[in-house]
Amino acid sequence: MRNILDLEGRLVGEAPIDIDTTRRLYRALVETRAYDKKGTTLQRQGRLATYAPLLGQEAAQVGSAAALDPHDWMVATYRDAGAMWMQGYPWEVLLLSRSGDERGGRPPVHVDVLPPSITVGAHMIHAVGISWAEKLQGTDRIAITYFGDGATSEGDFHEAMNFAGVFKTPTVFLCQNNGYAISMPRERQTASDTIAQKADAYGMVGEQVDGNDLFAVYASTKEAVDRARAGEGATLIEAVTYRVGPHTTNDDPGRYRDPEEERMALDRDPIERVRRYLEHEGAWDTDWEESVQAKASTTIERAVELAESLSPPSPEDIFGAVYEEMSPDLRRQFEQVES
Amino acid sequence: MSELTLAGALTDALATALDKDQRVLVIGEDVGQTGGVFRITDGLIDRFGDQRVIDTPVAESGIVGAAFGMAVAGLRPVAEIQFMGFSYPAYDQILSHVARIRNRSQHRFSAPMVIRMPCGGGFGAAEHHSESTEAIYAHIPGLKVVIPATPYDAKGLLLAAIDSPDPVIFLEPIRLYRLVREEVPEGYYTVEIGKARIEAEGTDVSIITWGAMTHEVREAVEQLAVDGISAEMIDLRTLRPLDEDTIIESVQKTGRAVVVQEAPKTAGFGAEIAALIGERALYSLQAPVERVAGWDTTIPLKKAEHRYMPTTGAIVAAARRTLDA
Incomplete structure (x- = not known):
């Protein structure tokens, strides 16, 4: 398993990014966590529908997305807000999607990040098709897809990996192995020693990295992105992390795992590790920390205001988005709703 | 004008579309050198090359899912499923993603693609080769479902389907593939989708x-x-x-x-x-x-x-x- 930053925040390998970039990504980690905690709070207050926390997976998402170009494609899931935001999907739009509003699936025009996939596993092949189209059109754009350990059990994982292998598509498969698929542990998903080794079967590179190590995730993803852009095909990265929270706000992990396990996970906290590193490097102090926390908090509060200022979708929004133009039979029903 | 069977009219439509629009491509099992099990894509790979007439692994969900991605990224894929009875592994892709991406993204993304599938029985085939399950596609909001019965309509409707901004399930009655010939105009024309x-x-x-x-x-x-x-x-x-x-x-x-x-x-x-x-x-x-x-x-x-x-x-x-x- 690739590791660059140890638990104490000391380098055990070469830092792939400079201090300024690390400070920028530290801000992103903090902001992602602020969003995530707000998500759980808002759900408890009845202001969001079901929320799927990403707590503990911040480095896996921020570190991987940081290795992309702004114009690269992303196809991710309901637990990947950190990665999606890094690629330009605004917090307020993410909040909107979690509040039960179709307009949360509509990122700004220049952001080619698909709305979060809710079904498990079917979306990986979309990233294959997208990146294949870019290859056929001769662009240098690649696609990254995020999924969990549970998704690797789906048949569509095989079809996506197989197509990517056969057609050498510029795709990065980023598996966040967070230990659980709702209640089922990783061992119930596969008898393989690692998820990364599955890449061998598809003729592509696979690598297992410490998913709570920002530097390792970044380095591994950057290599995969470079390979894809160079026409050398797809890569499967297994970022080993831990789902500190429940599957969703409807889930109770107390029914299937020892709370002690969650407490132990705190020792591997991905953000604290980067903080310690910056402190060792003389690039962190409490004043800066306070400003980082304050800015994250303000940004997320502003996003909540924006998301909640919108009136609910109209029947026009719903009927008008089934097809490019409303068909006559659909218009007849639409008029019944209006009257 | 030339006298074509319904099958021949479909081949003509695909060639016309591939010729007219660089974004169009054909993707499916055995669609290349073999020309498809019903020879609908016969000769297309020689004319348009293997980057636009693409033979895939045997994986219907993969074919439709990859074609979906291509459509989202700006291409106009025409996916072939060998028989309607083999389309069900792709049903999740069709129902959950192909039909819904426009609504899910409120028009930000769409899937302009065609999924062709031969349908119907009456020719003594093996099990799963004679299906008429059009209702399970017609039931799904976001899909258009087209089924031509004449060579003229087959060409015009397929060209209209490829031009459609929304996904089209294009059903081809196997029994009619080579039953009759009729005059079919050369070149590009469309028959409007949604008109009996x-x-x-x-x-x-x-x-x-x-x-x-x-x-x-x-x-x-x-x-x-x-x-x-x-x-x-x-x-x-x-x-x-x-x-x-x-x-x-x-x-x-x-x-x-x-x-x-x-x-x-x-x-x-x-x-x-x-x-x-x-x-x-x-x-x-x-x-x-x-x-x-x-x-x-x-x-x-x-x-x-x-x-x-x-x-x-x-x-x-x-x-x-x-x-x-």
Whole structure:
């Protein structure tokens, strides 16, 4: 398993990014966590529908997305807000999607990040098709897809990996192995020693990295992105992390795992590790920390205001988005709703 | 103009589209050198190359899912599923993603793509090769479902489907692939999706059908004419969006309706037509709506298949019942 930053925040390998970039990504980690905690709070207050926390997976998402170009494609899931935001999907739009509003699936025009996939596993092949189209059109754009350990059990994982292998598509498969698929542990998903080794079967590179190590995730993803852009095909990265929270706000992990396990996970906290590193490097102090926390908090509060200022979708929004133009039979029903 | 079969017209349509629009590509199992199991893509790989006529692994969900990604990224893929009975592994992709991305993203992303699949029975094939499950596609918001019955319509509808900004399930009745030839214009033309075709005008009874059953209905209309019964034959051509007005206007004129489908009767698309007539033309009816359909059985294999397929005689008898009522 690739590791660059140890638990104490000391380098055990070469830092792939400079201090300024690390400070920028530290801000992103903090902001992602602020969003995530707000998500759980808002759900408890009845202001969001079901929320799927990403707590503990911040480095896996921020570190991987940081290795992309702004114009690269992303196809991710309901637990990947950190990665999606890094690629330009605004917090307020993410909040909107979690509040039960179709307009949360509509990122700004220049952001080619698909709305979060809710079904498990079917979306990986979309990233294959997208990146294949870019290859056929001769662009240098690649696609990254995020999924969990549970998704690797789906048949569509095989079809996506197989197509990517056969057609050498510029795709990065980023598996966040967070230990659980709702209640089922990783061992119930596969008898393989690692998820990364599955890449061998598809003729592509696979690598297992410490998913709570920002530097390792970044380095591994950057290599995969470079390979894809160079026409050398797809890569499967297994970022080993831990789902500190429940599957969703409807889930109770107390029914299937020892709370002690969650407490132990705190020792591997991905953000604290980067903080310690910056402190060792003389690039962190409490004043800066306070400003980082304050800015994250303000940004997320502003996003909540924006998301909640919108009136609910109209029947026009719903009927008008089934097809490019409303068909006559659909218009007849639409008029019944209006009257 | 050239005389083409329905199969030949489809090949002509694909070649026309590939020639006209660089974004169009064909993707599926054995679509390259083999030209597809029904030879619909015959010769296309030689003309357009293997980057635009792409042979894939045997994986229907993968074909549709990859084509979906291509469509989202700006291409216009035409995916071929070898038989309708093999489309079900891709059903999740079609229902959950292809049909929904426009709504899910509120128009930010869309999937302009065509999924072609040969359908229907009557030729003694192995199990799963004779399906008529159009209702499971017609039921899904976001999809258009098209089923041509003539060579002219096949080319024009396929070109319209490829040009459609929304995904189209394009059903090809196997029994009609090489049944007749007709004059088909050369070059580009389209037949509008969502418009039924009145093949024969009549005044006594409306017979509404689609796909391969047009063959039996045509024979039935001729037999009824011999006895002085004037039947109006409607070939729907598109199931979604449904051309309700053509059906309703016809039934308002004739006062009688027979709906003919090859699919099993219960919850088939014919039930939708009958319900529509009940909603919008009940007071024009002089007799109950008749349905002629396959039985609610799995379509039998070769030796007993003929006991399943709706016959010309059954259609004639149903039309007569509406007149005797």
